[in-house]
Amino acid sequence: MSVELVIATPLLLLVLLLIVQFTLWSHATHLAQAAASRGLAAARIHEATAAEGHHAASSLLDSLGTATLTEISIDVDRDTDLASARITGRATSVVPGLHLPVRAAASGPVERVVPAVPGARNGGASR
Numbered sequence: 001m002s003v004e005l006v007i008a009t010p011l012l013l014l015v016l017l018l019i020v021q022f023t024l025w026s027h028a029t030h031l032a033q034a035a036a037s038r039g040l041a042a043a044r045i046h047e048a049t050a051a052e053g054h055h056a057a058s059s060l061l062d063s064l065g066t067a068t069l070t071e072i073s074i075d076v077d078r079d080t081d082l083a084s085a086r087i088t089g090r091a092t093s094v095v096p097g098l099h100l101p102v103r104a105a106a107s108g109p110v111e112r113v114v115p116a117v118p119g120a121r122n123g124g125a126s127r
Contacts, residue, residue: 039085
């Protein structure tokens with residue numbers, strides 16, 4: 001019985017640590033995706049800049065805390081047609097030697113102001 005206990009206990013603890021590790025990785029991935037979405041939303045606004053998107057993503061991560069997501073890199077791009085935000089980092093490690101990467105990205109078209117068509121009502125919809 002003691003030999004079985006000596007073998008089973010470390011294996012049970014390792015499985016428990018792996019479950020905690022993958023839970024932390026999942027949470028870090030959700031944080032990165034939320035930051036990428038927030039950065040994209042700020043960068044794609046009419047006349048916004050990539051710096052505003054970077055600031056929005058960074059301030060969201062600051063407010064949520066960076067204990068779960070470490071080594072964070074934020075990259076926001078914006079041109080005339082498309083905005084994108086990419087967040088990379090690493091999940092906090094509880095299993096020695098296991099460093100799981102975290103990546104999230106969001107992209108979408110830049111908002112444009114379209115001049116109204118004379119005589120059109122309700123956004124150009126006809127009745």
